[in-house]
Amino acid sequence: MRPTMKDVASAAGVALKTVSRVVNGEPGVHPATAERVRAAIDRLGYSRNESARGLRRGMTATIGLVIEDVADPFYAGLSRAVEDVVIAHGCLLLSGSSGEEPGREREVVETFCARRVDGLIVVPAGDDHAYLRGELETGTPVVFADRPPGSGIDVDTVLADNAGGAERAVRHLLAHGHHRIAFLGDDPAIYTAAERLAGYRRALGGLFDPRLVAMRTPALDDVRADLGRMLALDEPPTALFTGNGRLTVTALRALEGRRLALVGFDDFELADLLRPGVSVVAQDPAWMGRVAAELLFRRLRGDGGPPEHVELPVRLIPRGSGELPTP
Amino acid sequence: MRPTMKDVASAAGVALKTVSRVVNGEPGVHPATAERVRAAIDRLGYSRNESARGLRRGMTATIGLVIEDVADPFYAGLSRAVEDVVIAHGCLLLSGSSGEEPGREREVVETFCARRVDGLIVVPAGDDHAYLRGELETGTPVVFADRPPGSGIDVDTVLADNAGGAERAVRHLLAHGHHRIAFLGDDPAIYTAAERLAGYRRALGGLFDPRLVAMRTPALDDVRADLGRMLALDEPPTALFTGNGRLTVTALRALEGRRLALVGFDDFELADLLRPGVSVVAQDPAWMGRVAAELLFRRLRGDGGPPEHVELPVRLIPRGSGELPTP
DNA sequence: GTGAAAGCGCTAACAG
DNA sequence: CTGTTAGCGCTTTCAC
Numbered sequence: 001m002r003p004t005m006k007d008v009a010s011a012a013g014v015a016l017k018t019v020s021r022v023v024n025g026e027p028g029v030h031p032a033t034a035e036r037v038r039a040a041i042d043r044l045g046y047s048r049n050e051s052a053r054g055l056r057r058g059m060t061a062t063i064g065l066v067i068e069d070v071a072d073p074f075y076a077g078l079s080r081a082v083e084d085v086v087i088a089h090g091c092l093l094l095s096g097s098s099g100e101e102p103g104r105e106r107e108v109v110e111t112f113c114a115r116r117v118d119g120l121i122v123v124p125a126g127d128d129h130a131y132l133r134g135e136l137e138t139g140t141p142v143v144f145a146d147r148p149p150g151s152g153i154d155v156d157t158v159l160a161d162n163a164g165g166a167e168r169a170v171r172h173l174l175a176h177g178h179h180r181i182a183f184l185g186d187d188p189a190i191y192t193a194a195e196r197l198a199g200y201r202r203a204l205g206g207l208f209d210p211r212l213v214a215m216r217t218p219a220l221d222d223v224r225a226d227l228g229r230m231l232a233l234d235e236p237p238t239a240l241f242t243g244n245g246r247l248t249v250t251a252l253r254a255l256e257g258r259r260l261a262l263v264g265f266d267d268f269e270l271a272d273l274l275r276p277g278v279s280v281v282a283q284d285p286a287w288m289g290r291v292a293a294e295l296l297f298r299r300l301r302g303d304g305g306p307p308e309h310v311e312l313p314v315r316l317i318p319r320g321s322g323e324l325p326t327p
Numbered sequence: 328m329r330p331t332m333k334d335v336a337s338a339a340g341v342a343l344k345t346v347s348r349v350v351n352g353e354p355g356v357h358p359a360t361a362e363r364v365r366a367a368i369d370r371l372g373y374s375r376n377e378s379a380r381g382l383r384r385g386m387t388a389t390i391g392l393v394i395e396d397v398a399d400p401f402y403a404g405l406s407r408a409v410e411d412v413v414i415a416h417g418c419l420l421l422s423g424s425s426g427e428e429p430g431r432e433r434e435v436v437e438t439f440c441a442r443r444v445d446g447l448i449v450v451p452a453g454d455d456h457a458y459l460r461g462e463l464e465t466g467t468p469v470v471f472a473d474r475p476p477g478s479g480i481d482v483d484t485v486l487a488d489n490a491g492g493a494e495r496a497v498r499h500l501l502a503h504g505h506h507r508i509a510f511l512g513d514d515p516a517i518y519t520a521a522e523r524l525a526g527y528r529r530a531l532g533g534l535f536d537p538r539l540v541a542m543r544t545p546a547l548d549d550v551r552a553d554l555g556r557m558l559a560l561d562e563p564p565t566a567l568f569t570g571n572g573r574l575t576v577t578a579l580r581a582l583e584g585r586r587l588a589l590v591g592f593d594d595f596e597l598a599d600l601l602r603p604g605v606s607v608v609a610q611d612p613a614w615m616g617r618v619a620a621e622l623l624f625r626r627l628r629g630d631g632g633p634p635e636h637v638e639l640p641v642r643l644i645p646r647g648s649g650e651l652p653t654p
Numbered sequence: 655g656t657g658a659a660a661g662c663g664c665t666a667a668c669a670g
Numbered sequence: 671c672t673g674t675t676a677g678c679g680c681t682t683t684c685a686c
Contacts, residue, residue: 006663048663051443053664055680057666071400073400076397076403083423092423096420111419114376253599273597344681376678379679379680382664383680
C-alpha cells in the first residue's frame with residue numbers, strides 16, 4: 001500500500017541504493033538522476049520509514065522523558081523545554097507520566113527502552129533504580145532531573161537548590177519577626193520534600209517545633225485539618241512555609257482568608273494577582289529541562305567523563321504574603 | 328551488545344522461533360521448554376525490540392498527538408487524558424507541540440507518520456490539511472480535537488460548544504444589567520476565537536459595537552492598550568468577556584483592580600481564590616482528550632462509518648466577577 | 655511441539 | 671557515478 005524505496009527505485013528506473021543516496025543527501029549521484037528520483041518520490045508520496053532506518057543503523061533518534069504528570073505546570077514547563085532541545089537535535093521525544101508510582105515509572109522506562117530510545121531523562125518516582133543497570137551497560141545515557149537516582153547508580157543529575165531555597169524562605173519570614181513558622185510539605189519519602197524540610201530545620205535551629213510540621217500528599221481536607229490543629233495550639237504559628245506549588249494553593253484555600261504570613265516553594269501563575277501577592281521561592285522548570293537535555297546530548301556525542309551533578313539556584317520573589325508582620 | 332532473540336535461543340538451546348513463541352505467549356510450547364527460555368531471557372536481560380517487531384508486523388502500537396503547547400494547562404490536561412487512554416490500549420503516545428505554527432504542525436505530523444504511527448490526534452494550527460490526504464489514504468485514522476480540519480478533508484472531530492458557551496457568558500452579563508460588554512479574543516484566524524466571537528455577537532444582537540471588540544494574540548501591553556482605548560470611550564464598557572484562559576489572566580493584570588464585570592472562557596486554577604472570584608465558561612480538556620482517543624481506537628478496531636462530529640457542552644461557573652452589577 | 659527459511663524497509667560494505 | 675549483496679531483529683509461513 002504505502003510506497004517503499006523499492007517502489008521509488010523502480011518508478012525512477014534506478015537501483016534501491018540510489019534512492020537511498022538521494023533521500024539521505026549522500027554525495028555521488030548525478031544531478032539528473034537525483035532529479036528523476038526526487039520526481040518519483042513526490043509522485044508516489046514516498047516518506048522514509050524511520051523504524052526501518054533505526055533498526056538498521058542501531059540508533060533511533062529518539063529520547064525518552066519520564067515525568068510525574070504532564071498536567072502539573074512544573075513538569076509541563078520542563079517537558080516543553082526538553083522537547084525544544086530534542087527537536088533542535090533532530091530527534092523525537094517520547095514522554096510518559098509515572099503518576100508518582102514507582103511501578104509505573106519502571107513500566108514507562110521499559111517501554112521506552114523496548115523502543116530503543118537513544119537516551120533517557122527521568123524524574124524518578126521510586127528510589128530503586130537497579131533495574132536501569134542493564135540499560136546503562138548497553139550504553140544508553142540516562143539523566144536524572146529534579147530528584148536524584150536511588151540505590152546504587154550514579155549518573156548525570158540536575159537538581160534545584162531545594163534545601164537552600166527552603167532555608168532562604170524561612171530566614172525571610174524570621175527576618176520579618178516570625179518565630180512560629182509552620183511547614184506544610186509533601187510526603188517526606190519524596191526527595192525534594194525531604195530536602196526542603198532539611199532547609200526549614202536548618203533555618204529555624206532551636207526554634208524548630210515538630211508540632212508545626214505536617215508532611216503528606218496535599219489533599220484539601222488533610223491540609224485543612226493540619227492547619228486547624230496548628231492554629232489551635234497555645235502558641236499558634238504566625239507564618240507558614242509551603243513545600244510545593246500545589247500545597248501553596250491548597251493552603252491558600254484552606255486558610256480561607258486567615259492572614260498568616262506565607263512563603264511557598266515554586267512559583268505559580270496568578271501568585272502576583274492574589275491579595276496579598278504570594279511570596280515564593282521560584283525554580284525554573286524550563287531551565288532544568290534544558291540543562292538535563294543538553295547534558296544528555298553531550299553524552300550522546302561521546303562525552304565519557306564522570307557523572308555531573310548540577311544544582312540550579314532558586315530565587316526568592318517577595319510579593320506581599322511573605323512580608324506580613326506578626327500580629 | 329544488547330541480547331537479541333537469537334542470543335536467547337542459543338542460550339536456551341532452542342530455535343529462534345521458539346523464543347518468539349514464548350515471548351508472545353503463543354500456544355504450542357512444552358512447559359519445560361518455555362521455562363528454559365524464560366530463564367535465559369532473565370539471565371541475559373533480554374527485552375524485545377519493538378521497532379523490529381513493528382517493522383515486521385506493519386503496526387507500531389503508537390499514537391501521535393499534536394497540540395499547540397504542552398505548557399498550556401488546557402493542552403496539558405488534554406494530553407494527560409489521551410495518554411491514559413492510549414496506555415490502556417497497550418500503545419505508546421508520541422506527542423509534539425506545534426507552537427500555533429502551521430509549518431511546525433505539518434512537520435510534527437510528518438515526523439509521526441515517518442515513525443508509522445497507527446493513528447493521529449491533531450489540534451490543528453493551520454487550516455490547510457490537504458497534506459494529510461496521502462496518510463488518510465494509506466488507512467491511518469486521524470481525529471481532530473478542539474478545532475476542525477481545514478480545506479477538503481472530513482474526519483472525526485471533537486469540538487467544544489464554543490459559540491454556545493460565549494453566548495451563554497454574554498447573556499449572563501446582560502442578565503446582570505450590562506449592555507456595554509467588551510470582548511477580548513484571540514486572533515480570529517483561530518477557529519475557537521472566531522466561534523466565540525460569533526456567540527458574543529449573537530447574544531448581543533443590536534447592542535453589538537465593534538469598538539468594544541479587540542482580537543489578537545494576548546500580549547499584556549496590547550491588552551492594556553485595547554482596554555485603555557475602550558474605557559476611554561464616551562460610553563465605556565461596564566463588563567468584559569474574555570475569549571480564552573490566557574486572555575482572562577492577562578486582562579486581570581491589565582485591569583489593575585478596576586472593577587469591571589468579567590466572564591472568561593476557560594476555567595483556570597485559582598479563579599476561585601481571586602477577589603472577586605472569576606466567573607468562567609468552563610471546558611473539560613480531559614473529557615475532550617478521552618473522547619478523541621476513544622474515537623481513534625474505534626477506527627483502529629475497524630469501524631468504517633462516516634466521520635463523527637462530537638460537540639462537547641461547556642458550563643457556566645458563577646464566582647462573583649460575572650455577577651457584579653453595573654456601576 | 656519445534657524449527658528453517660523468507661522477508662518487513664532500510665543502510666553498510668563492497669564491487670563495478 | 672551506480673548497483674549488488676548482506677543483514678539489523680523480528681514475525682510469518684510452512685515443513686518436519
